[in-house]
Amino acid sequence: MADKDGNIDAKQFHTDTPQESHGFPVKGGAGLEWGMRHRLARIFDPADARTVMLAFDHGYFQGPTRGLERVDLTINPLAPMANALMATRGILRSVIPATSQNALVVRASGGPSILSELSDERIAMDMEDAARIDAAAVAVQVFVGGQHETQSVHNMTRLVDAGMRLGIPVLGVTAVGKELTRDSRYLGLATRMIAELGAQLVKTYYCEEGFEEVTAACPVPVIMAGGKTLPAIDALTMAHRAMDAGAAGVDMGRNIFQRRDPVAMMTAVRALVHENLTPAQAHEQYRDLSGGAED
Numbered sequence: 001m002a003d004k005d006g007n008i009d010a011k012q013f014h015t016d017t018p019q020e021s022h023g024f025p026v027k028g029g030a031g032l033e034w035g036m037r038h039r040l041a042r043i044f045d046p047a048d049a050r051t052v053m054l055a056f057d058h059g060y061f062q063g064p065t066r067g068l069e070r071v072d073l074t075i076n077p078l079a080p081m082a083n084a085l086m087a088t089r090g091i092l093r094s095v096i097p098a099t100s101q102n103a104l105v106v107r108a109s110g111g112p113s114i115l116s117e118l119s120d121e122r123i124a125m126d127m128e129d130a131a132r133i134d135a136a137a138v139a140v141q142v143f144v145g146g147q148h149e150t151q152s153v154h155n156m157t158r159l160v161d162a163g164m165r166l167g168i169p170v171l172g173v174t175a176v177g178k179e180l181t182r183d184s185r186y187l188g189l190a191t192r193m194i195a196e197l198g199a200q201l202v203k204t205y206y207c208e209e210g211f212e213e214v215t216a217a218c219p220v221p222v223i224m225a226g227g228k229t230l231p232a233i234d235a236l237t238m239a240h241r242a243m244d245a246g247a248a249g250v251d252m253g254r255n256i257f258q259r260r261d262p263v264a265m266m267t268a269v270r271a272l273v274h275e276n277l278t279p280a281q282a283h284e285q286y287r288d289l290s291g292g293a294e295d
């Protein structure tokens, strides 16, 4: 049995040496089957291998959370600025126009609501339905250290196997329970487990200390999770720091759709990720487009 502390405390991350890409721009993707690479190339802009993903799958456990009471009115104007949309199949089929040009990352786990134990999820969609809806990837929560850790890992590995059969990548999401710390030690453990067990993409929270070690030690793209709504400048600074520390993109929800001017924020986030705007420049763009909103 490998030594737990020895593994986690090893410091050979070589954060200044990018992983070899072997001719395919998405990290760790060169050896994948053509269809899977084609799907990844829809999520990540091939010009810079980065993505701006817009998350609005919250209803699968939270119901109509603030900003998502009417997805048709809130999200559809934002979609053209996103590379990918992260949503449930129910919302995609009922609300999102099939003319959408976005890559679709479809929620494939679920079960418990905010009224019960969130880690007790199951697979909530067949991979055949993901293919039918033209998913570029499916998303699954992984509760490392949570009450139902093994079940959630099993959900992910079953989806990875099904995805390998149909050429559909899996986005493993590090789900952080109330009791778990969001530090690089925990996030490094969770992201690496998800990648080792086969997910082609990982979504995780940002941490101030050691995020570059989290991304360096994860052999597939790490996409920064947005989290609760912060002041606009703080959200933009967090996204910039995550990208600077090796994230391949951002997947933001509340920090965009709960804003006073979601379209302005979406535009600023896109410019920050794809045009390398600084947080101050992106915030200025947000203020200009929103007619002076700070937050």
Ligand code: R5P
Binding pocket: 055, 056, 057, 058, 059, 086, 141, 173, 175, 225, 226, 227, 228, 251, 252, 253, 254, 255
């Ligand atoms: C999180 O794990 C779920 O997928 C959420 O429903 C969503 O993606 C969270 O987005 P945000 O925290 O940026 O609002």
